[in-house]
Amino acid sequence: MTLPAEFGLIARHFAPLAGRGALGLGDDAALLDPPPGRTLVLAADAMVAGVHFLAEDPPETLGRKLLRVNLSDLAAMGAVPLAYLMTTAFPRGVTQDWIAGFAAGLALDQAEFAIELLGGDTVATEGPATFSLTILGHVAPGAALRRVGSRPGDDVWVSGSVGDGALGLLALTGRLPPDPHLADRYRLPRPRLALGQALVGLAHAAMDVSDGLVQDLGHLARAAGCAAVIEADLVPLSDPARLALAADAALLPRILTGGDDYELVFTADPASRAAVLAAAGTTPATRIGHIEAGEGVRVRDAAGRTLDLQATGWSHF
Amino acid sequence: MTLPAEFGLIARHFAPLAGRGALGLGDDAALLDPPPGRTLVLAADAMVAGVHFLAEDPPETLGRKLLRVNLSDLAAMGAVPLAYLMTTAFPRGVTQDWIAGFAAGLALDQAEFAIELLGGDTVATEGPATFSLTILGHVAPGAALRRVGSRPGDDVWVSGSVGDGALGLLALTGRLPPDPHLADRYRLPRPRLALGQALVGLAHAAMDVSDGLVQDLGHLARAAGCAAVIEADLVPLSDPARLALAADAALLPRILTGGDDYELVFTADPASRAAVLAAAGTTPATRIGHIEAGEGVRVRDAAGRTLDLQATGWSHF
Incomplete structure (x- = not known):
């Protein structure tokens, strides 16, 4: 047969x-x-x-x-x-x-x-x-990181660099010059497993950034009944992303909302800054803003002005 | 937002x-x-x-x-x-x-x-x-039914009725007259959970029939390094399937190889016949053949002649 x-x-x-x-x-x-x-x-x-x-x-x-x-x-x-x-x-x-x-x-x-x-x-x-x-x-029972748990005054942190995946897609589809680093970041996410495990008991809330930093941080803020503020200048960029942004400042919304980052965004007590950096070890972790009373996500530039980001994330429907 | x-x-x-x-x-x-x-x-x-x-x-x-x-x-x-x-x-x-x-x-x-x-x-x-x-x-640890374990001399059993799903697809696509029972059996399988759980410790081997009785029983036989023999007249048919077969004897291969049955086919010691029927309870269970030395699956008619079934199951590629 x-x-x-x-x-x-x-x-x-x-x-x-x-x-x-x-x-x-x-x-x-x-x-x-x-x-x-x-x-x-x-x-x-x-x-x-x-x-x-x-x-x-x-x-x-x-x-x-x-x-x-x-x-x-x-x-x-x-x-x-x-x-x-x-x-x-x-x-x-x-x-x-x-x-x-x-x-x-x-x-x-x-x-x-x-x-x-x-x-x-x-x-x-x-x-x-x-x-x-x-x-x-x-x-361990009860140890899982959750989206809920952020408190006003918390720092907002993100791992690695933001925007590479979204820019990589542009580079792979001819809308940006070819770039092996960005293409690789689009095709091959780096799951931040060691960081996530090290943040147990330290982060107040966490999630991965798959649909864009602004949208996903919005989920964290909403779960806490709070608002989040991102300082645009603090958002960590790779060298290729920084170069692309220098050539075209209009790429900033894409970087902040484009998705395919697969970094971790998380919140922690400001008293835990040294502990977070120690826990992160060799994984880059950067403070990019804070949690406060209110709702929604605001992105501020270095002058304190709120940026208007049209698209806030990737939607399938 | x-x-x-x-x-x-x-x-x-x-x-x-x-x-x-x-x-x-x-x-x-x-x-x-x-x-x-x-x-x-x-x-x-x-x-x-x-x-x-x-x-x-x-x-x-x-x-x-x-x-x-x-x-x-x-x-x-x-x-x-x-x-x-x-x-x-x-x-x-x-x-x-x-x-x-x-x-x-x-x-x-x-x-x-x-x-x-x-x-x-x-x-x-x-x-x-x-x-x-x-x-x-x-x-329970070690209790899972497996495809491997059949022995020469084992009875081959099947639950429920065979062929309804395959005939239901024909009825739904205009190749057989409309039939609510057969259509329902195509659209809504009956997973034999109670039977499966009751067969733990009793069946030598078991699997579900999804790709056609002949092909799937072939998996059981191969796992045991044995052959399987099906007596076509013993294969349980629903009344609508029996009527369809009476009207067109050429439907027999479709019934035996068509798939979408989601019945259980299993083997057990002939000494366990009463125990199998008791375990099955209200779930119909029918002896349809046996395991013997050799390889492959043979389907015999009432006169002992081996039937030639062209297609032996459903393949996606």
């Missing part, structure tokens, strides 16, 4: 990624003994070609981006990654080489983040390639 | 489905304290409009089908359902009414199966509606 092609595809490309509990991807479900005494942390994100990535993006980075946007959600909760399940809807014309590249990227990141594939599904679609990934991690 | 439409959509349609650990779908991830001392069972399945369901299927049954094909995977492992995460890629023109129907179906099944939504993602697609769901359940 000849097996359908999808079984060969799974055996060739995905079975090598499977952890012990995946039972070789040969059963109806996977088995996992969760770490005793820990709370599980779970998130799921989907990516569609042409919406969340470019159809011409190299397959090697696509699987990694899918994994990393989910790992970034774990980072935002202060969790330790454990395993993942993934469903893939490939266009019918997909080649074995393309899938091999996709799987090779996943293998790299499984090693980097010490996680394994538990299971999933592989189907065909007449539409764009569509991927969905569910990530599992764990934290 | 106006929130993007997707937040309103999630708040309106999906937040009411969210369990306590989902944190109102307002954080980056969900929290779950797994049942102490139990092994988690996890599966993920994707469905694409035009491939796994008909674009004109009512939204009320689509969410339920998505949930139930995953619940069927838990049933196959003997697991108790716990919670799920779901990602939805809606075509841009989707209406609020359509999503409301989709969510209403999920709400019905959450109540029926005592499960809750933990999290997920809602995105837009230029292609067909595409859904992915990850289900979590649990079993």
